[in-house]
Amino acid sequence: MSLSPQPRVRVMVVEDSLVVRQLLVHIIGRDPRLIVAAAVGSAEEALREIGRVQPDVISMDIRLPGMDGLEATRRIMSDHPTPIVVIADSIEDSSLKISMNALRAGALTVVEKPVGLSSAGYDGIADTICTQLYIMSQVPVVRQRSTVWRPNAPASLPTWEPDPRLSRPSILGIAASTGGPPALAKILGALPADFPVPILLVQHMGAPFMEGFASWLNGLMPLDVRLAQDQEIPAAGRVYVAPGDRHLLLSSAGTLRISAEPPVGNQRPSATLMFQSIAQMAGRRGLGVLLTGMGEDGAQGLFEMHRAGGYTIAEDESSAVVYGMPAAAVRLGGVSISLPLDLISSRIQRLARGDGE
Structure with a gap:
């Protein structure tokens, strides 16, 4: 039949x-x-x-x-x-x-x-x-209500006692795909200008749009957002966006590396490669965040960060536009905690301050 x-x-x-x-x-x-x-x-x-x-x-x-x-x-x-x-x-x-x-x-x-x-x-x-x-066409969308976005509005965190063995992070890696730009605007917009950790960012988007995307993000928040440059030394309070059609890695010298290596899982930039480089270079001082997106990019890399002792956060299904990438990381066992979008920035800030050390 x-x-x-x-x-x-x-x-x-x-x-x-x-x-x-x-x-x-x-x-x-x-x-x-x-x-x-x-x-x-x-x-x-x-x-x-x-x-x-x-x-x-x-x-x-x-x-x-x-x-x-x-x-x-x-x-x-x-x-x-x-x-x-x-x-x-x-x-x-x-x-x-x-x-x-x-x-x-x-x-x-x-x-x-x-x-x-x-x-x-x-x-x-x-x-x-x-x-x-x-x-x-396959993405289930929900009704959007008109709201005023307040990037510095404090999120109400559940009771949390951080593990005193946690190391204060030296580098933060964030990755997103479908639904990523508004999620990133919310998380990064709530971080203060004196945020003490450099941030590496992978967002899946067409190459011609990446420079404008970085400029758009930069205009929304106190942090300095820019396209990453090869061999640049990452500085606290800055967000380094992977350029279009290039991988963004942390090198053994602690500098940024822009790579034209082949796509991984059909993605360039690849969140997995970025997270893997952070796992290798920062170990337990790496902090990784995997947000909304289709597919599985980032899941293996987040798992390797977790295995290296870093702290890893996945966006919870309740807020993710597409619960593909975070779900894959959870399935691999590479997630320290899953949090809805509203709570991620506050958790990042507490970790960056070294609360509980």
Whole structure:
């Protein structure tokens, strides 16, 4: 008996340029996993049609006439929660800032907008768009309420008596994928400017967006956030972001190493490689945090940090947009504790102060 084929993922395309809209419809239409359920030219039209069309995923332009893609994302996530993939036409500051804020408002990822059939890299960009639309359509999204984010609001911690054998960390590694930007903004934004530990950060995102992502984070918080440079000496109170399509490692000399080694688990940068380098170089003075994301990147590395005596935190399922990477780390036995997002920053600060030593 033959199995019935899987139903195609229904995509709503929101794009004001007729040329680009037709190009996206062409790209999506040739993918056997996807089908275009609607293609509209404005956010207002998308909001009118979404209840009728009921797409599985939305391809969202950011620069739209009238209401922009950020406000459209906010309204969709409030009234008709649907996975949203931002299609960005520029890596300039203004466009990127809107894109990053759309991720904070509930969009799941951002990918490059295709330029034309004959442009360099067209096939790769087209494949990325289709794959991201398909994958993100599987993410269960929840209704986003409009709230005022207060990065320095203290979280209420449960009673915790730290192990007096814990070493004060000398380095903090944080990794995230799908759902990562808003989680990172919340955790890092609650750390003070005089935070006493350098921070290495891996966020899975398209290479062209990484510089803008670091700049966006830098504008949200007291910490100094920058793209990591090879052979740089990590300093307290700074966040070093893995550059696009490059691994970020801690070297035996205690400096940063930027590597073009092959992807690990299809990821470059790889959270596992970063955590492994911290395990090898910092041992029990390493602190690792693994946040929301699909797949298993980071799990093996966090396990090795844990085995080396470092303290490891995984985001709890209750707050993770996608409980893939943290769940894999828990299954391996590499997690000292699982905490919901609201409690992670406070725990990091207590560990960095050496409470309980």
